[in-house]
Amino acid sequence: MGYVLSSEGFSKALHELGGSYRLYAPVRKEGEGRFTDVDVVRYDFVHEAGEIELSTKSDYAFKEILTPLSETLFFFTEQSVKDADKDTSPVIIFVRSCDLHAVKRLDQIYLANGKAEDWFYRRIRDSVRFALIGCSESCENGFCVSMKTNRADEGYMFSVDEDGGKFYVDVKDDEAAKIFAAHAESSQPVTARYVTENDTDVNVPENVPNSIYKSDIWDEYTQRCINCGRCNFVCPTCTCYTMQDVYYTDNGRVGERRRVGASCMVDGYTNVAGGGQYRKTNGERMRFKVLHKVWDFRRRFGYDMCVGCGRCDDVCPEYISFANCVNKLDAAIKEAGNDE
Ligand code: SF4
Ligand code: SF4
Structure with missing residues (x-):
């Protein structure tokens, strides 16, 4: 209608x-x-x-x-837990x-x-x-x-x-x-308007070989990215979060648990017990983010995570382009294929 x-x-x-x-x-x-x-x-x-x-x-x-960026999930005392309204x-x-x-x-x-x-x-x-x-x-x-x-x-x-x-x-x-x-x-019949071309074209690779993890295409991001995490927070598909327990009393027995947005680009995201850290450089973090958006998610669920909104490119203070990075990834994979 x-x-x-x-x-x-x-x-x-x-x-x-x-x-x-x-x-x-x-x-x-x-x-x-x-x-x-x-x-x-x-x-x-x-x-x-x-x-x-x-x-x-x-x-x-x-x-x-x-x-929400910060959401109280529930409140706790020593005896009880109550879901937040x-x-x-x-x-x-x-x-x-x-x-x-x-x-x-x-x-x-x-x-x-x-x-x-x-x-x-x-x-x-x-x-x-x-x-x-x-x-x-x-x-x-x-x-x-x-x-x-x-x-x-x-x-x-x-x-x-x-x-x-x-x-x-x-x-x-x-x-x-x-x-x-x-x-x-x-x-009258109405069809919602939609675009059929963009100024930016992205070539999403069909397959990503493991060898690309060691490619030097990621190195420039170690230099350019300042791990501010903005790209994650504007992204409509980023879903990572962390948990925070906020205690109201010195004895730590009354408080609330909050779910707080997290960013795979910022320091501390991959910290684990014992002082380990899986992705130390910003280039490694960029590699993780990009491959998650256009490869890992698809392998698991059958379609890409990124929807091409371009907000990460709009907001990056270092003018890093996710779209360019995907195109570089695709070119590097094709080049590697031609060398084999
Ligand atoms: S917005 Fe740009 S500088 Fe900030 S973490 Fe993302 S890629 Fe790095
Ligand atoms: S272009 Fe893709 S990765 Fe960037 S903000 Fe939009 S959905 Fe997220």
Whole structure:
């Protein structure tokens, strides 16, 4: 079911949906970016359609609502444990196609990577639905076409494309269809817009031989990367976390356990008991991150983890490009193959 709405009609429809759902969407925060007078686009709860940033890719991913950077899981005393309360009222998250594909990766890790689901993820995941923001042009640094995440045909309640002051929605949910129909100017078939080419093309290697672990392609990252971890924290598919027990009392018997986001690029991530550390150089960490995103995950689950959103390239203070690194990896594998 597709509908065309005026700006006012779209606002009314969202207002009505807002009576049943919290709306979580990219919002332009003026002057709150990394530098003076620079905006940042990040997720927040919205109440009006006008608050939603529909034209620019968010700098940070939507995932904070599903996997907060710091989340208290439970409280403990000597005698008892109590799960932390969580707002699980229904929510609609506005995402672009690449990020909708990222949801599948998060679900894979938290719900289908081992014998049991992650209970804390499941309880929030069950309250979440998605609205798809169409893409009329490729974003900077994105390579969704290479990763086959440029188009989403399912997994959303409704899509939204703004064009010439009109809002075009493709609705896949009966409840939402009634609301949009009530405020629409007309109905017609609508397909969410998607891009078919990006400025950045990435050649993802089909196979990665073990010999590539020792390749010198990783060495430049030992020099250039400052292991700040930003690339991980903006990534919609990074799922690593660590645990922190915070004690309220000196005797350490009352406190809370928090799940806190972790980064495979920062010092300490591979520390183990006895003082060991598996990946000491930044080049080794880059190798781990890249191969996890475009090889190890695929070997385990059948598809790549990276969705090509390009946020890691956008945010790196050292101008390190993940996309370039994958292309270097592919070239090195082909070169090695030709030498054999
Ligand atoms: S954002 Fe750049 S400098 Fe920071 S850890 Fe990632 S690759 Fe290294
Ligand atoms: S690795 Fe980079 S391009 Fe791939 S999903 Fe993560 S942030 Fe996006």
